[in-house]
Amino acid sequence: MVMEQYIRAIAGSFILLSLALGYLHHPYWHGFTAFVGLNLLQSAFTGFCPMEKLLAALGVRPA
Numbered sequence: 865m866v867m868e869q870y871i872r873a874i875a876g877s878f879i880l881l882s883l884a885l886g887y888l889h890h891p892y893w894h895g896f897t898a899f900v901g902l903n904l905l906q907s908a909f910t911g912f913c914p915m916e917k918l919l920a921a922l923g924v925r926p927a
Contacts, residue, residue: 866927871915875900 865873878900886893907913920926 865924867916867919868927872913875904890899894926895903902911 879897882893882896886897903914909917
């Protein structure tokens with residue numbers, strides 16, 4: 865997998881996990897869902913993605 869695929873998989877997993885935790889445990893977990901969504905939105909406009917920097921440091925090859 866390349867970096868874009870990892871980012872999409874991680875973001876989707878975070879969203880599904882936080883929605884499940886919000887439903888099963890406590891609604892405050894939905895704040896994490898909002899954080900991930902806002903980060904994706906700002907990344908679309910600015911081109912800066914913290915997860916991309918983390919994955920690059922771990923040696924994942926770019927797309």
